[in-house]
Amino acid sequence: MTVRLSDISVLLIEDNCDDEWLARxxxxxxxxxxxxxxxDGQEALLMLHGDDPNGIRKSCSPDIIILDLxxxxxxxxxxxxxxxxxxxxxxxxxxxxxxxxxxDDKEVCRKLGVTAFFVKPLSKEAxxxxxxxxxxx
Amino acid sequence: MKNSLLLIMTASIAFQFxxxxxxxxxxxLSGAFIAWMFLAGGFIxxxxxxxxxxLNVLAGxxxxxxxxxxxxxxxxxxxxLGIWKFGPLFNEINRAKEAMREKQDELxxxxxKLEEEAAERQKAEEALKEREQMYRAVADxxxxxxxxxxxxxxxxxxxxxxxxxxxxxxxxxxxxPQLLKKLIHPDDRMIYEQHFEQAFACSDSAAPIDFRIITxxxxxxxxGHACRPVFDAHGNPNGRRSSNRDITDRKLMEQQLHSLNAExxxxxxxxxxxxxxxxxxxxxxxxxxxxxxxxxxARLEAFSKVLTECLDDAQPDELSHLASRIGVSSMRLxxxxxxxxxxxxxxRSELDLETVDVSKISRQIxxxxxxxxxxxxxxxxxxxxxxxxxxxxxFGICMQNLLGNAFKYTAQTPYxxxxxxxxxxxxxxxxxxxxxxxGFDMAFADKLFEPFCRLHNDSEFEGNGIGLATVYRIIxxxxxxxxxESAPGKGATFYFTIGE
Numbered sequence: 001m002t003v004r005l006s007d008i009s010v011l012l013i014e015d016n017c018d019d020e021w022l023a024r025x026x027x028x029x030x031x032x033x034x035x036x037x038x039x040d041g042q043e044a045l046l047m048l049h050g051d052d053p054n055g056i057r058k059s060c061s062p063d064i065i066i067l068d069l070x071x072x073x074x075x076x077x078x079x080x081x082x083x084x085x086x087x088x089x090x091x092x093x094x095x096x097x098x099x100x101x102x103x104d105d106k107e108v109c110r111k112l113g114v115t116a117f118f119v120k121p122l123s124k125e126a127x128x129x130x131x132x133x134x135x136x137x
Numbered sequence: 138m139k140n141s142l143l144l145i146m147t148a149s150i151a152f153q154f155x156x157x158x159x160x161x162x163x164x165x166l167s168g169a170f171i172a173w174m175f176l177a178g179g180f181i182x183x184x185x186x187x188x189x190x191x192l193n194v195l196a197g198x199x200x201x202x203x204x205x206x207x208x209x210x211x212x213x214x215x216x217x218l219g220i221w222k223f224g225p226l227f228n229e230i231n232r233a234k235e236a237m238r239e240k241q242d243e244l245x246x247x248x249x250k251l252e253e254e255a256a257e258r259q260k261a262e263e264a265l266k267e268r269e270q271m272y273r274a275v276a277d278x279x280x281x282x283x284x285x286x287x288x289x290x291x292x293x294x295x296x297x298x299x300x301x302x303x304x305x306x307x308x309x310x311x312x313x314p315q316l317l318k319k320l321i322h323p324d325d326r327m328i329y330e331q332h333f334e335q336a337f338a339c340s341d342s343a344a345p346i347d348f349r350i351i352t353x354x355x356x357x358x359x360x361g362h363a364c365r366p367v368f369d370a371h372g373n374p375n376g377r378r379s380s381n382r383d384i385t386d387r388k389l390m391e392q393q394l395h396s397l398n399a400e401x402x403x404x405x406x407x408x409x410x411x412x413x414x415x416x417x418x419x420x421x422x423x424x425x426x427x428x429x430x431x432x433x434x435a436r437l438e439a440f441s442k443v444l445t446e447c448l449d450d451a452q453p454d455e456l457s458h459l460a461s462r463i464g465v466s467s468m469r470l471x472x473x474x475x476x477x478x479x480x481x482x483x484x485r486s487e488l489d490l491e492t493v494d495v496s497k498i499s500r501q502i503x504x505x506x507x508x509x510x511x512x513x514x515x516x517x518x519x520x521x522x523x524x525x526x527x528x529x530x531x532f533g534i535c536m537q538n539l540l541g542n543a544f545k546y547t548a549q550t551p552y553x554x555x556x557x558x559x560x561x562x563x564x565x566x567x568x569x570x571x572x573x574x575x576g577f578d579m580a581f582a583d584k585l586f587e588p589f590c591r592l593h594n595d596s597e598f599e600g601n602g603i604g605l606a607t608v609y610r611i612i613x614x615x616x617x618x619x620x621x622e623s624a625p626g627k628g629a630t631f632y633f634t635i636g637e
Contacts, residue, residue: 015591016432016436018436018440018462018465018466019432019436021462022436022439022440022443025443040593069428070425070428070432070589072591072592072593073578073581073592098428099427099428099429099431099432099435100424100427100428100431102424102427119435120431120432120435120436120439121435121436121438121439121442122439123442
C-alpha cells in the first residue's frame with residue numbers, strides 16, 4: 001500500500017503568521033497540502049480533544065501534529081503533555097518546530113515521545129528524511 | 138696493874154688518833170672542813186696529852202689512876218664511835234640530797250615539757266584562728282551566692298553576697314530555711330524541687346540547673362545553680378555545697394541572640410526565596426530572549442531561502458509579499474532589541490521623582506494614538522487631576538503601554554471605550570485603565586506580566602509581549618503594585634498603586 005504525501009493531514013500549531021506561511025510553503029513543496037492551523041495552545045487542544053464550544057470547528061484527528069513550543073495562552077510543552085495524556089491523541093506523531101534549541105525542552109520532548117525536534121526554519125530535506133507515516137506503511 | 142694501865146692508855150691514844158683520822162675523812166663526805174679540822178685538832182691534842190701522860194707513867198713520874206684512865210678510854214671509844222657514826226649519817230644525808238636533786242631534775246624536765254606543750258598548743262590555736270580567718274574570708278567575701286545546705290533545707294552557711302543577688306539578708310535565710318524555695322519563680326519551682334530531691338537522693342553532683350527568682354524589689358532574675366555533696370571525715374554525706382550565680386545578663390543575651398538568629402533565619406529564608414524567584418525569572422527571561430531573538434532571525438533565513446528557490450518562477454506579488462515580510466521580521470528583531478534595552482534602562486536608571494499629572498499624560502498619549510488611526514472612534518473618559526509622585530519619563534512609558542494596549546485590544550470592538558480613573562482601596566488611591574476590548578481569560582492572569590508572554594496570537598493582535606512586563610517593572614520601581622481584572626470579550630481593567 002502506497003501512501004501519498006498529499007493524503008497526509010497535518011495540524012500546524014503556530015501563532016506567528018510568517019512562520020505559518022513558511023511552514024506551509026515547505027510542506028507544499030513536498031506535497032503536503034492538508035494543513036489545518038491552530039493559533040495557540042488552547043485552540044489546538046480544543047481542536048484535538050473536543051468540539052469547539054462555539055461550534056466553528058469540529059475536532060480533528062491529524063496524521064501529524066507540528067507543534068511550536070512558544071504559544072499564547074497554553075505553551076507548547078503543556079500542549080504536548082495533554083496530547084500524551086488523552087487516549088485519543090496519545091500515540092499521535094508529533095514534530096516539534098521551535099526557534100530555540102533548549103536542551104531542557106529537548107529532554108522533556110524526548111521523554112514525551114516526539115518524532116522529531118526541529119529548529120526553525122523548517123527545511124524540506126529534514127522533513128523528507130522522516131518516516132512520516134510508519135503506521136500506514 | 139701498870140701494864141693494864143699502859144694498855145688502856147695506849148688504846149685511848151690509838152682511838153684518839155683514829156677519831157682524828159676519821160674526822161678528817163669526813164671532810165670529803167660533808168665538807169665543813171674547818172669544823173672537822175678543829176675537831177681532829179682537838180682529838181690530836183687530846184692524844185698528844187695522853188702520850189705525855191703515858192710517858193710520865195712510863196718514866197714513873199706518876200702512878201696513873203686506873204679509873205680515870207678507864208673513863209678516858211671510854212670517852213675515846215665513845216668519841217670514836219660518835220665520829221664513826223657520822224659517816225653513815227652524812228652518807229644518808231648525801232644520798233637524800235642526791236635523791237632530792239634527782240627529783241628536782243625530773244621536775245624541771247617535766248616543767249620544761251609542759252611549757253613546750255603549752256607553747257605548741259598556743260601555736261596550734263593561732264594557726265587554727267588564722268585558718269578560720271582565711272576560710273571566712275574565702276567564703277564571706279566570695280563574689281557569689283554560696284551556701285551549704287542540709288537535706289531539710291536549713292542553711293549551714295550562706296554567703297552575704299546573697300543580698301546582692303536576691304535582696305534578702307543571709308540572716309533571713311538562716312531564720313527561714315524555706316525562703317529560697319519561696320522566692321523561686323512559680324514556673325520554675327518544680328525544676329528546683331526536682332533537682333533538690335534528686336541531688337539529695339543520689340549523693341552525687343546533680344546536673345546544674347537554671348531558674349528564675351523574684352527579688353525583694355520584685356525583679357525577675359535568672360540564677361545558674363550548681364551543687365555537690367559534702368562528706369564528713371568518715372565519708373558520710375553531710376549536706377550539699379551549692380553556688381547560685383546571677384546569669385540574668387547572659388540569659389538576656391541568649392534570648393536576644395536567639396531572637397536575632399530566628400530573625401536572621403527568616404530573613405535568609407526570605408532572601409533565598411526572593412533569590413530563587415529572581416533566578417527563576419532570570420532563567421525564564423533568558424529562555425524567552427533566546428526564542429524572541431532567534432524567531433525573527435530564523436524567519437529572515439527562511440525567507441531568503443524561499444527567495445532563492447522561487448526566483449525563476451516568482452510572481453511579482455509573491456516577491457512583494459516576501460519583501461514586506463522580510464521587512465516585518467527585521468522590524469520585529471529591532472523591536473525586541475529595543476524593548477530589551479528599554480527594560481534594562483528601566484531596571485537600572487535612577488528615579489527622578491517629581492509631581493506627574495497622569496490625566497494630562499493620558500490625554501496626550503490617546504490623542505497621539507488617535508491621530509495615527511483616524512478611522513477609530515473611541516469614547517474616552519479621563520478623570521481630572523490624577524496626580525502622582527513619580528519619574529515622568531518612566532511613567533510616560535508605563536501609560537503609553539497601558540493605553541496602547543487598551544487602544545489595540547479595542548480595535549475590533551464596535552463601541553470602543555477607554556477610561557482612566559482613580560478609586561480607593563483601604564483609603565489608598567488606586568489608579569486604573571479600563572477598556573471594553575477583547576479582554577483575556579483570568580486563568581492566564583499570573584502569566585500576564587511575564588516578559589514575552591502573549592495571551593493572544595498574532596493573527597488576533599500583534600505584539601512582542603514585552604509591554605506589560607515593562608509596565609510591571611516601572612510600577613515595581615515606584616514601590617507600587619499592578620494587577621488586572623478581565624474576562625474574554627468583556628474588556629480589561631489594569632489597576633495600579635504608587636509608593637505603597
